[in-house]
Amino acid sequence: xxxxxxxxxxxxxxxxxxARPIGLVPTMGWLHDGHRALMARARSENATTVVTxxxxxxxxxxxxxxxxxxxxxxxxxxxxxxxxxxxxxxPSVDEVYPPxxxxxxxxxxxxxxxxxxxxxGHFDGVATxxxxxxxxxxxxxxxxxxxxxxxxxxxxxxxxxxxIPTEVIACPTIREPDGLAMSSRNVHLSxxxxxxxxxxxxxxxxxxxxxxxGERSGDALRVTMRVALAGEPLATAEYVSCxxxxxxxxxxxxxxxxxxxxxxxxxxxxxIDNEPLG
Amino acid sequence: xxxxxxxxxxxxxxxxxxARPIGLVPTMGWLHDGHRALMARARSENATTVVTxxxxxxxxxxxxxxxxxxxxxxxxxxxxxxxxxxxxxxPSVDEVYPPxxxxxxxxxxxxxxxxxxxxxGHFDGVATxxxxxxxxxxxxxxxxxxxxxxxxxxxxxxxxxxxIPTEVIACPTIREPDGLAMSSRNVHLSxxxxxxxxxxxxxxxxxxxxxxxGERSGDALRVTMRVALAGEPLATAEYVSCxxxxxxxxxxxxxxxxxxxxxxxxxxxxxIDNEPLG
Numbered sequence: 214x215x216x217x218x219x220x221x222x223x224x225x226x227x228x229x230x231x232a233r234p235i236g237l238v239p240t241m242g243w244l245h246d247g248h249r250a251l252m253a254r255a256r257s258e259n260a261t262t263v264v265t266x267x268x269x270x271x272x273x274x275x276x277x278x279x280x281x282x283x284x285x286x287x288x289x290x291x292x293x294x295x296x297x298x299x300x301x302x303x304p305s306v307d308e309v310y311p312p313x314x315x316x317x318x319x320x321x322x323x324x325x326x327x328x329x330x331x332x333x334g335h336f337d338g339v340a341t342x343x344x345x346x347x348x349x350x351x352x353x354x355x356x357x358x359x360x361x362x363x364x365x366x367x368x369x370x371x372x373x374x375x376x377i378p379t380e381v382i383a384c385p386t387i388r389e390p391d392g393l394a395m396s397s398r399n400v401h402l403s404x405x406x407x408x409x410x411x412x413x414x415x416x417x418x419x420x421x422x423x424x425x426x427g428e429r430s431g432d433a434l435r436v437t438m439r440v441a442l443a444g445e446p447l448a449t450a451e452y453v454s455c456x457x458x459x460x461x462x463x464x465x466x467x468x469x470x471x472x473x474x475x476x477x478x479x480x481x482x483x484x485i486d487n488e489p490l491g
Numbered sequence: 492x493x494x495x496x497x498x499x500x501x502x503x504x505x506x507x508x509x510a511r512p513i514g515l516v517p518t519m520g521w522l523h524d525g526h527r528a529l530m531a532r533a534r535s536e537n538a539t540t541v542v543t544x545x546x547x548x549x550x551x552x553x554x555x556x557x558x559x560x561x562x563x564x565x566x567x568x569x570x571x572x573x574x575x576x577x578x579x580x581x582p583s584v585d586e587v588y589p590p591x592x593x594x595x596x597x598x599x600x601x602x603x604x605x606x607x608x609x610x611x612g613h614f615d616g617v618a619t620x621x622x623x624x625x626x627x628x629x630x631x632x633x634x635x636x637x638x639x640x641x642x643x644x645x646x647x648x649x650x651x652x653x654x655i656p657t658e659v660i661a662c663p664t665i666r667e668p669d670g671l672a673m674s675s676r677n678v679h680l681s682x683x684x685x686x687x688x689x690x691x692x693x694x695x696x697x698x699x700x701x702x703x704x705g706e707r708s709g710d711a712l713r714v715t716m717r718v719a720l721a722g723e724p725l726a727t728a729e730y731v732s733c734x735x736x737x738x739x740x741x742x743x744x745x746x747x748x749x750x751x752x753x754x755x756x757x758x759x760x761x762x763i764d765n766e767p768l769g
Contacts (some may be wrong), residue, residue, distance in 0.1 A: 221654065284726060310652075311651070311652075313648070314595065314652050315598060315599035315600055315601065315648060315652065316596065316598050316599070316618070316648060316649050316652035316653060317597045318594065318595075318596055318597075318653070319594065319595045319596075319597060320593060320594050321593035321594070323593065323597070341653075343655045344654075345630070345652070345653055345654050346654075348653050348654030348656070349654040351656070370591070370594060371594050372594050373589070373625055374588075374589075374593065374594035375594060375596070375622045375626050376499065376622075376623050376624075376626030376627040377626050378626070378629070392613050399759070421626070458526075464507055
């Protein structure tokens with residue numbers, strides 16, 4: 214039976230007697246199979262599984278994007294129940310950011326390129342809310358989707374740097390049968406956009422195949438992705454990247470491992486995806 | 492018997508079996524009677540007392556100020572021993588900020604005036620290192636001197652905002668018999684400067700007495716402090732403040748409580764002090 218709490222105080226009370234270790238799955242709701250995989254993993258590795266559902270205004274630069282972020286708490290709770298989640302923390306904005314709140318956690322270099330460049334302030338919002346949720350839940354483990362690879366890197370950096378005793382665990386991206394990465398934003402796609410959206414994955418696969426054939430030029434791999442995206446008229450590429458997997462700095466030449474990533478717009482909907490190399 | 496540890500790992504091991512609650516006294520060393528009072532308070536309220544000794548480079552804007560900050564670990568350890576401290580954490584800079592460290596905790600409005608304006612970046616350094624130390628020690632209570640009133644306000648804000656489960660406790664300023672607030676920086680004063688330094692306290696007392704006689708004008712109270720400081724040729728006033736005790740915004744008119752504070756230079760040595768009203 215999944216229990217739901219809405220305040221910091223209720224959460225503290227509920228967690229007091231909770232069996233350890235605790236596994237935390239932070240989400241913004243509108244749960245999909247990607248979240249379910251995180252919950253299943255958390256449940257398999259912990260005595261207590263906690264899911265947070267909080268659409269964090271501080272990580273949205275664009276108020277319109279925040280306003281239209283999809284929400285359906287009743288459905289989310291059914292999914293948590295089905296996945297055997299013990300506790301859901303679904304706070305209001307004022308509960309996460311109480312009156313007088315005025316602290317920001319900022320991550321440096323790793324948060325600057327890619328999503329950080331495209332969405333100014335986004336990772337400050339992520340780093341801050343995750344610090345708060347980690348502080349509140351004090352889980353041994355926290356689970357995030359590798360689909361948001363840079364987000365995972367930012368959160369891992371914060372947890373290490375601020376000596377937060379929660380281990381950050383990245384889980385593989387879950388995809389639709391046609392390759393589209395699961396995302397709450399997919400719901401915004403019109404049917405033609407939805408049909409076009411697997412081009413992200415096709416672009417990544419094209420670059421991965423070029424790499425597998427021996428291509429090591431960063432520019433060549435980026436061009437491969439751009440060409441694939443250009444073949445889809447509904448897709449507008451925002452960025453394509455072939456970067457150092459640790460620093461996310463763009464690579465001239467791929468030596469060891471690397472991260473391919475991209476951001477693409479379909480009308481007003483922005484999707485991201487990535488694929489590690491090596 | 493005081494035990495000393497120098498790495499995050501040693502600290503974790505030492506704290507594992509420590510009796511709760513834990514009381515933490517973060518210091519930059521060169522311990523004086525102000526620190527001793529914090530340790531005594533921590534010891535009286537906790538089963539385990541932990542002192543950290545770390546001169547935090549990130550809270551010094553001026554490298555010369557950092558270089559000449561006084562240090563004497565052997566003497567500090569004797570004082571910890573005498574005060575019945577259980578554990579001293581005296582890490583290197585690389586242990587607090589490991590390779591790749593790249594996270595900053597920033598506090599907004601409360602950190603901007605006074606010391607924040609005089610020492611750009613200072614409170615980011617304070618908020619960041621305290622977040623780390625709180626994360627590492629996970630104490631129930633942490634003790635700070637009211638002499639650094641704005642620092643206490645900044646740290647309290649961070650702990651509440653980031654849901655750090657450590658209660659921040661401010662302890663009264665400890666003074667020399669002539670009124671000079673205890674500070675590690677006092678050691679830098681030449682004999683004539685040392686003789687002049689109680690002017691900070693005299694200025695605060697003069698303003699407090701004016702307030703006690705009914706003076707409620709912020710400007711008049713600030714002028715009272717400036718006049719007192721001007722009477723001491725070796726003292727150069729940096730700022731005088733009569734501010735809202737909660738927000739530290741300068742007051743035109745004192746209604747309820749307020750905080751008098753000032754920063755004064757004697758040659759290259761900068762001293763601060765403060766006195767609450769109401």
